[in-house]
Amino acid sequence: MTAHTDDGTPAVQSPAPLGDWQGLSTLSVWANTAAGGVPTMVTAVIGTVALIAAGQGAWALAPVPAGLALTALMTWIELVRLRATRYRVTSERMEMRSGILATAHRSIPRDRVRSVDVAAPIHARLFGLCAVTVGTGEAVGSGSDQLQLQFVTAEQGERLRRELLYRRPAASGGAAGATPEDRAGGAAEAGEEVEVELARLDPRWFAYAPATTATAGIGIGAIATLLGANAQSEGRMWLWLSERAGLPDSAEIASYVMARLLLVVPTFLAGLLLSGVVVLLAVAVETWWNYRLTRSADGTVRLRRGLLTSVSLSVEGRRLNGVVLHEPFVLRTAGGADVRAVATGLSAGDDRRTSAKSRLSPAMPRARALELSADLTRTRNSPLEVSLAAHPRAALRRRFTRAGIVTVLGAVAAAGAAWLHTLANEAFWEAVYRIEERLSPVPVAARSVAAAPLWVWAVAAVLLGAAALWYAVGSYRGLGHGLHPRYLVVRKGMASRDTVALERSAVIGWRITRSPLQRRAGLAHVSATTAAGEGVYTAADVGLGQGLAWAHEAVPGLLSPFLVRVGPSEEEPRPT
Amino acid sequence: MSTDTLRLRPPRNRVNGKAVLWWTANALLVVLPLTAALVVPALFWEEGRPWLLLAAAAIGLPGLAVTVVMPQWRYRVHRWEITDDAVYTSSGWLWQEWRVAPMSRIQTVDTKRGPVQRLFGLASVTVTTASAAGPIEIAGLDSALADATVERLTETTQATAGDAT
Known part of the structure; x- marks a missing residue:
């Protein structure tokens, strides 16, 4: 079971005791030089070739020396940075000194360490190095709650990971004078033996990777990049290619395409989808290869993943305050979901990056995701499966109103477009075709628009209205809130539905907000604030009384002094 | 079905009465320069005057309304x-x-x-x-x-x- 730890043997290797100041690995200079220098030199060589091809012989001498000089400069800066950076781990604190002109000294009490992230990007991995990021969960300023060592040897990284998060179950302060590495060694031994596996990659899960709304979009991105390059060269790229390969030129393609529009357009769309699928599969394999999620004896949850960039993220068990079931629309339709952590010390600047860093699983079948969430929360039935209360009808009406506004705006835009369409004359279309022919080797978009009858605009407007209505109903159905004996649960979202289970003991306050329209409709956003994850988890558009009752029951005592009962409540005694 | 019987009671203490003046001053500090930036050129530039004055009114009147209403409203809520x-x-x-x-x-x-x-x-x-x-x-x-x-x-x-x- 310890096949993954080729370096997992107890700490016989200890060149310097951890309590001493030590530097980063000297190899990190080489790793960073390789990372920066290789692309620089490749660019320089390409530049030289291009200049020679263009007949600028004298200038062709410049790129390579310039690239070398730049690489040398980067290496020198790296060396200086390396010399200036020192860190140490004592029995109480982790400290780091860094900086050349402005020196910084950062110090984190060890009991404030919430997560340790060991990542080895490909260029570091080649040299046996890794970057260690220590998260504290003290969100002061932007992202400054983290301390990063770039790079240390894989061995040191592993040791830091084990040591920084290990908490002796009790009486840890007893042997203050004991050498830290002794304790770490013993802990690691014990930890590895009773590590429980929560999840392991099933390659079939990769089938869910392309199930995103962006699949076609990413395909468009890939193709648009090519088209963009073609347009940059004023169409010469395609001309060159078609001459070499004997392919037809743009004009021929255009006439061919226009003759067989019904065949070419679906083929083109299928091509978009296919290239999107390929890109997304590749990203998923790179991200989730070797995926393993384990829990060690002291409760620390450890995530390992990555093909080229290997990542190991450890979160202290006590700081894992909840789980999120993340179901984007297409994935949900395909019956998949992924699991994210609600944990302190994983914040990374903004919500999106925090959420990306919190991913604990790839997209997997929903049932498996729920099972995993039950394991993570140490409950028999996942708190994510508790039955959720629906929100009042007024919440649905709000969504209908929004859908109505979108429909009206869409209708106005469609009417405007139709009006412009009737105004456009031959000369205008000719100009548009010419522009498109320059940009695209398959110039069909403008011709299709020009050929479309006017009622298409009406159809577009109606379709938009129908989609808006459907979205409104979907987002209302997505709303819900509920309680589990240890967790509170909120759900929302249509395009991306998140069901969040947050430990009730992790709630550190409440926030209730109401807009003028919400006050009229008797609704409110009732949010639990917490130190973990995104910091606020909201039951959106809940009935005010309903939401307050829920909050009151979730964390007894906190809200109760500020609540009053009003109205005809006598006939309905609540069981709280 | 009426769980709709729980309400938040207002917190016990109001803020200081002078806060109304402070909020008014804050609002004026935004509204006055914006309006002035439109009115002052209107004094010198005859052709553009109607448009500038119209724009000034479009900003100044709602601004004035906010300046009058907002501080009192806030004082009741805060x-x-x-x-x-x-x-x-x-x-x-x-x-x-x-x-x-x-x-x-x-x-x-x-x-x-x-x-x-x-x-x-x-x-x-x-x-x-x-x-x-x-x-x-x-x-x-x-x-x-x-x-x-x-x-x-x-x-x-x-x-x-x-x-x-």
């Missing part, structure tokens, strides 16, 4: 209360917000005095918790009262164990 266990505040005018934070989860307590606030002898008390929801602010307290409040909160929170997360 309230605060500190019990032995929690800090409870309400704020806002069109969009309103109620916040509750337990003493045991408070990390830092500060006072803040902006230049305009100082003009009216006011201060804000800012209570930070570990949440990303942002600090709880009691804006527009009498300066001395703000200091006393901070002192009281600091004492209470220091007496409470835990690392506030």
Whole structure:
């Protein structure tokens, strides 16, 4: 079971005791030089070739020396940075000194360490190095709650990971004078033996990777990049290619395409989808290869993943305050979901990056995701499966109103477009075709628009209205809130539905907000604030009384002094 | 079906009455320069005058309405209360917000005095918790009262164990 730890043997290797100041690995200079220098030199060589091809012989001498000089400069800066950076781990604190002109000294009490992230990007991995990021969960300023060592040897990284998060179950302060590495060694031994596996990659899960709304979009991105390059060269790229390969030129393609529009357009769309699928599969394999999620004896949850960039993220068990079931629309339709952590010390600047860093699983079948969430929360039935209360009808009406506004705006835009369409004359279309022919080797978009009858605009407007209505109903159905004996649960979202289970003991306050329209409709956003994850988890558009009752029951005592009962409540005694 | 019987009661204390003046001053500091930036050129540039004056009216009149209505409205909404266990505040005018934070989860307590606030002898008390929801602010307290409040909160929170997360 310890096949993954080729370096997992107890700490016989200890060149310097951890309590001493030590530097980063000297190899990190080489790793960073390789990372920066290789692309620089490749660019320089390409530049030289291009200049020679263009007949600028004298200038062709410049790129390579310039690239070398730049690489040398980067290496020198790296060396200086390396010399200036020192860190140490004592029995109480982790400290780091860094900086050349402005020196910084950062110090984190060890009991404030919430997560340790060991990542080895490909260029570091080649040299046996890794970057260690220590998260504290003290969100002061932007992202400054983290301390990063770039790079240390894989061995040191592993040791830091084990040591920084290990908490002796009790009486840890007893042997203050004991050498830290002794304790770490013993802990690691014990930890590895009773590590429980929560999840392991099933390659079939990769089938869910392309199930995103962006699949076609990413395909468009890939193709648009090519088209963009073609347009940059004023169409010469395609001309060159078609001459070499004997392919037809743009004009021929255009006439061919226009003759067989019904065949070419679906083929083109299928091509978009296919290239999107390929890109997304590749990203998923790179991200989730070797995926393993384990829990060690002291409760620390450890995530390992990555093909080229290997990542190991450890979160202290006590700081894992909840789980999120993340179901984007297409994935949900395909019956998949992924699991994210609600944990302190994983914040990374903004919500999106925090959420990306919190991913604990790839997209997997929903049932498996729920099972995993039950394991993570140490409950028999996942708190994510508790039955959720629906929100009042007024919440649905709000969504209908929004859908109505979108429909009206869409209708106005469609009417405007139709009006412009009737105004456009031959000369205008000719100009548009010419522009498109320059940009695209398959110039069909403008011709299709020009050929479309006017009622298409009406159809577009109606379709938009129908989609808006459907979205409104979907987002209302997505709303819900509920309680589990240890967790509170909120759900929302249509395009991306998140069901969040947050430990009730992790709630550190409440926030209730109401807009003028919400006050009229008797609704409110009732949010639990917490130190973990995104910091606020909201039951959106809940009935005010309903939401307050829920909050009151979730964390007894906190809200109760500020609540009053009003109205005809006598006939309905609540069981709280 | 009527669970709709629970309501939040307003926190016990109003903010200082001078806060109305402070909010008015704040609103004027935004509205006046914006309007002036349109009116002043109108005095010198005859052809553009109607348009500039129209734009000035479009900004100035709603601005004036906000300046008159907003401070009174805020004064009715903004309230605060500190019990032995929690800090409870309400704020806002069109969009309103109620916040509750337990003493045991408070990390830092500060006072803040902006230049305009100082003009009216006011201060804000800012209570930070570990949440990303942002600090709880009691804006527009009498300066001395703000200091006393901070002192009281600091004492209470220091007496409470835990690392506030």
